[in-house]
Amino acid sequence: MSIQRIPLVPGKIELVSSKDELNYQDVLNDFSEADFIFVTTYNISERRERLLQMLKEASEHAEVRLVTNIPSRFDRYYSSVPRQKAQASIERYTEKLNPESMDGFSAFFHFENHTKIILTNNIAYVGSANFSEESQNSRETGILIKDPEMVQLVIDNLVPIIEGEGIQYFGDxxxxxxxxxxxxxxxxxxxxxxxxxxxxxxxxxxxxxxxxxxxxxxxxxxxxxxxxxxxxxxxxxxxxxxxxxxxxxxxxxxxxxxxxxxxxxxxxxxxxxxxxxxxxxxxxxxxxxxxxxxxxxxxxxxxxxxxxxxxxxxxxxxxxxxxxxxxxxxxxxxxxxxxxxxxxxxxxxxxxxxxxxxx
Structure with a gap:
């Protein structure tokens, strides 16, 4: 099923809704031309690698930053089972997002984050879809901002807030x-x-x-x-x-x-x-x-x-x-x-x- 598009501001902003397809595919298509990429998501795919591989390839020519929560991590654990589950999930996330494995890549963990933004310096998606392959299985809706000047406003004003609330992960x-x-x-x-x-x-x-x-x-x-x-x-x-x-x-x-x-x-x-x-x-x-x-x-x-x-x-x-x-x-x-x-x-x-x- 293709992405349904509703122009809000012709040529600049459109509403996009999809199922069985990544709602932010337009942004992914711009990765190869981008100088800057920012992603904030509730979660990433724990086992699938395609989207992270795209970020890794883009980091060779663009500055890439990713902010994510870790769904299995909680402030407090009341038994060994959720603690062990959280530990395994944290290990997988930190291993996947180790900045030493990618040039020009920065990772942040934000444990109160539920925002989903995927953007380059040219185009931005703000909506319901996580930066995970599984998000294409759900009905997701958001807006695309195609005006680079508007995108820059998001980068200048919202990105620092989200990053500042997170914990940057530097690895070793x-x-x-x-x-x-x-x-x-x-x-x-x-x-x-x-x-x-x-x-x-x-x-x-x-x-x-x-x-x-x-x-x-x-x-x-x-x-x-x-x-x-x-x-x-x-x-x-x-x-x-x-x-x-x-x-x-x-x-x-x-x-x-x-x-x-x-x-x-x-x-x-x-x-x-x-x-x-x-x-x-x-x-x-x-x-x-x-x-x-x-x-x-x-x-x-x-x-x-x-x-x-x-x-x-x-x-x-x-x-x-x-x-x-x-x-x-x-x-x-x-x-x-x-x-x-x-x-x-x-x-x-x-x-x-x-x-x-x-x-």
Missing amino acids: VLNEKQLTFSMLLSEMKMAADNMKEGVYTYVGHPIEDTEVFNFWDSYLSNRDVSILYDVIIELEEEINNLREIHGLNQIFNLSDMSILQRASDLCDHGTPIWEFSSFNAQNFASDLLSNELALYEDLDEACQLASQQASERQSELAEAAVDDIRELFGLIELIKNKVVLINTELNRLDVIQETIDNT
């Missing part, structure tokens, strides 16, 4: 991100502590509690500087990646990319910090003995002179880098605070996500 992404940021934070702290130990000393009486830069016998490991630089670059990449995941893009706003950029600039190749960390006093002295001091008759005097010049050169490099080193350590503290803030927000979302399974 939240745990993975927290672990990654924690590891990078640990690596950055270790490299920075090693660097600080080489360039700072502590003075004071009777307790040495005043930190001062050691111009006379300072040392900066090129390995630690390289590790710090790599960690900062990786942090930039990981934070930027948050922008690609709907629902985590607000966490990106907690960071300050200019801080990371400045920190990486300070310890990049050719900078005073890099030059200082690359200096090897022993190699410098050996080169002097092999070249400029090779004609000295007194080897002990030549070695002493070479050692003195190497020490002076190391002090010169330390003095040239001191302002950048101090700035870098200040930036590292800011970065550490930002990463802790990011992980706190990731953990908050993870705690909320865990409430999806209330069995």
Whole structure:
């Protein structure tokens, strides 16, 4: 049986009613041309895959978001049978809607939702039909909005409300991100502590509690500087990646990319910090003995002179880098605070996500 159509606003809005056919077929037909797809439904098919496969294929070129209830899930369970039934249903739903299985896909669970909307940025269906293959077996009725400007009003005004009332499901992404940021934070702290130990000393009486830069016998490991630089670059990449995941893009706003950029600039190749960390006093002295001091008759005097010049050169490099080193350590503290803030927000979302399974 075909879809019955009643024009309400010619060319813009029509009433559609059907049985034995999906009431929103016109919207499905537009999936291949869409840039944005939004679906809110009471339920999806637990065993059939055609509609989800269409979303998966569309997610390769469009941003796709789906909001659904889980019919077998209740606020409270009074026996083991409904609890087990709910647990099985929740597992099936979360497995099907795992965002890691689809690019550009976001899933939300809304446990008070009975709204049915299937739309693209071009056409919208608002009616009685769920986003499930089984809905074609029932008499379903709704309206089609074919005016993209009207559709955009729905997207701008109604979609945020429905999504905001739901719980976004991220799968394992939240745990993975927290672990990654924690590891990078640990690596950055270790490299920075090693660097600080080489360039700072502590003075004071009777307790040495005043930190001062050691111009006379300072040392900066090129390995630690390289590790710090790599960690900062990786942090930039990981934070930027948050922008690609709907629902985590607000966490990106907690960071300050200019801080990371400045920190990486300070310890990049050719900078005073890099030059200082690359200096090897022993190699410098050996080169002097092999070249400029090779004609000295007194080897002990030549070695002493070479050692003195190497020490002076190391002090010169330390003095040239001191302002950048101090700035870098200040930036590292800011970065550490930002990463802790990011992980706190990731953990908050993870705690909320865990409430999806209330069995």
